Amino acid sequence: MSATRPLTLEVNGKRHDLRLDTRTTLLDALREHAFLPGTKKGCDQGQCGACTVHVGGERVLSCLTLAAQAEGRQIMTIEGLQTRDGVMHAVQSAFMDHDAFQCGFCTPGQIMSAVACIREGHANSDDEIREYMSGNICRCGAYPHIVAAVRDAAGRVKKGAVL
Ligand code: FES
Ligand code: FES
Numbered sequence: 001m002s003a004t005r006p007l008t009l010e011v012n013g014k015r016h017d018l019r020l021d022t023r024t025t026l027l028d029a030l031r032e033h034a035f036l037p038g039t040k041k042g043c044d045q046g047q048c049g050a051c052t053v054h055v056g057g058e059r060v061l062s063c064l065t066l067a068a069q070a071e072g073r074q075i076m077t078i079e080g081l082q083t084r085d086g087v088m089h090a091v092q093s094a095f096m097d098h099d100a101f102q103c104g105f106c107t108p109g110q111i112m113s114a115v116a117c118i119r120e121g122h123a124n125s126d127d128e129i130r131e132y133m134s135g136n137i138c139r140c141g142a143y144p145h146i147v148a149a150v151r152d153a154a155g156r157v158k159k160g161a162v163l
Contacts, residue, residue, distance in 0.1 A: 012080025029067035038078040049136035052109035059116035078108035090161035094153035102140035123154035
């Protein structure tokens with residue numbers, strides 16, 4: 001029999017009181033228990049980046065993070081990126097403007113990764129963007145558009161857009 005325990009997760013500023021198997025990953029907790037399906041499961045083994053979210057402001061692979069490890073920390077998913085009144089984040093609008101997605105499955109992870117990539121100061125050149133975004137796989141091959149979107153968003157942030 002598996003052990004369950006009560007667990008409180010703070011996601012996008014909202015408290016979720018859950019009761020979870022201690023082995024539950026943050027990815028499954030978000031998708032199946034907090035009902036936030038924007039974070040995607042492409043591999044569940046840390047190889048694709050579709051599950052990228054922020055924990056404590058830093059990008060992490062939620063499939064390799066236990067929900068219990070994220071307790072007491074601020075978690076942000078793609079659903080929490082827009083402002084309260086629904087205005088898209090600079091990275092989200094840059095992805096729209098540059099057609100940086102096709103099927104959209106890798107996109108939440110790409111966007112969460114891009115926000116962190118810019119915040120980390122790793123968006124100074126196309127090569128640097130390619131390197132620091134290389135943990136996010138895109139089967140649709142949108143990479144050139146993704147690089148353009150990240151470059152553009154980094155520029156918008158420099159001009160004062162909020163990250
Ligand atoms: S689902 Fe986490 S890296 Fe692929
Ligand atoms: S847009 Fe389809 S996998 Fe990236």
